[in-house]
Amino acid sequence: EVQLVQSGAEVKKPGESLRISCKGSGYSFTSYWISWVRQMPGKGLEWMGRIDPSDSYTNYSPSFQGHVTISADKSISTAYLQWSSLKASDTAMYYCARQGTVAGDYWGQGTLVTVSS
Amino acid sequence: QSVLTQPPSASGTPGQRVTISCSGSSSNIGSNTVNWYQQLPGTAPKLLIYSNNQRPSGVPDRFSGSKSGTSASLAISGLQSEDEADYYCAAWDDSLNGPHWVFGGGTKLTVL
Numbered sequence: 001e002v003q004l005v006q007s008g009a010e011v012k013k014p015g016e017s018l019r020i021s022c023k024g025s026g027y028s029f030t031s032y033w034i035s036w037v038r039q040m041p042g043k044g045l046e047w048m049g050r051i052d053p054s055d056s057y058t059n060y061s062p063s064f065q066g067h068v069t070i071s072a073d074k075s076i077s078t079a080y081l082q083w084s085s086l087k088a089s090d091t092a093m094y095y096c097a098r099q100g101t102v103a104g105d106y107w108g109q110g111t112l113v114t115v116s117s
Numbered sequence: 118q119s120v121l122t123q124p125p126s127a128s129g130t131p132g133q134r135v136t137i138s139c140s141g142s143s144s145n146i147g148s149n150t151v152n153w154y155q156q157l158p159g160t161a162p163k164l165l166i167y168s169n170n171q172r173p174s175g176v177p178d179r180f181s182g183s184k185s186g187t188s189a190s191l192a193i194s195g196l197q198s199e200d201e202a203d204y205y206c207a208a209w210d211d212s213l214n215g216p217h218w219v220f221g222g223g224t225k226l227t228v229l
Binding site: 095102104 | 163168203209215216217220221222
């Protein structure tokens, strides 16, 4: 069974750093890209960027380029999304999604990030 | 605002047929396939339709998709109360600095 399991909810202060994770199982992790998608409270889905775990090649949405970093460790089938300095406006639910021939065929359960002083 | 345009809301009574539209451009819907996702309250999005009109296994045939030119639509027939959810269309966009995955703003479906 294909599964993407994300790390738990986080509460952080502005200016702090954070890395959240997405662990794939039940399939060949290096055969599918992983995308990250943001959903701000009460809002729609926004694509942030994606990574090819086989070689860690990334491409980002212009809206998020330079604000976040996407990485992966294929040895443990895990992709990451990280911030070096969080802002209150980063408060959102973050989803990872598998991308192969069909984009977004499986999604993680989501990680809620709350940034508040 | 979102790259793909959807109506913010739609509604219908049980048993009715409803359609949700999704409008894009030549760089996304016009040249790539469209997927639809269903997001039930408090849950992650779930793939509902892929490649314009294909249903993943387990998705009832009450759900169907179509595409024409730079627009797509999702139809739900025999509406049920459990269909009350947010629906999103998505497609790849062929931008100059690499493909981008773009979404519609979402349509909140209410079953009256």
